[in-house]
Amino acid sequence: MTDPTAPPVNPLALEEQVCFALAVAARNVVALYRPLLEPMGLTHPQYLVMLALWEHDSMTVGELSAALQLTPATLSPLLRRLEAQDYLHRGRHRPDERVVHVTLTPRGRELRAEALRVPAAVVERLGVDLADLERLRGELQWVIERSQQEVVPAAG
Secondary structure, eight states: OOOTTSOOOOTTOGGGOHHHHHHHHHHHHHHHHHHHHGGGTOOHHHHHHHHHHHHHSEEEHHHHHHHHTOOHHHHHHHHHHHHHTTSEEEEEOSSOTTOEEEEEOHHHHHHHHHHTTHHHHHHHHHTOOHHHHHHHHHHHHHHHHHHHSOOOOOOO
C-alpha cells in the first residue's frame, strides 16, 4: 500500500533512472582503474581483452568478441594497439583464412604478474567489503542477463 502523504515519484526524474545510476557507477569505477592500468600501458577496454587472454591464452576474434560482448569492429582497434605494444599476436587460421587467432606474446604473458595487483587495489580504492562487491557483481550479472533476454510484452 502506498503512503497517501508521500509526494508522487516523477518517473522521468534523473535520480530515478537505473540507466543513469549504472552509467555513473561504471564511469566512476573505470576511473579507479585508470591510474592502475596506465603504468602497464593499458586502457580499461584493453585490460578486459588481456583478462580474457590471460584466462584462455589464445582465442579467435569471434570468441573474444563474444566473451567481451563487443563487436569485432570495436575489438579490432584494441587488438591492433595491443599488438603494437607486443602484448599479443594476431594471425590467420590456415584452413580458414577468415578466422583470426589472437595469442599472447611472451611480453603479454609477463604482464599478467603486474596485473595481479589490480583487483585488490580496486577493492581497496572503493573501500568496500569484498563480499559486498561479489554480491553486487551477481546482481549486475542478473541485470545483464535480463537485459539480453527478449522482452515479452504484457497482455493488455
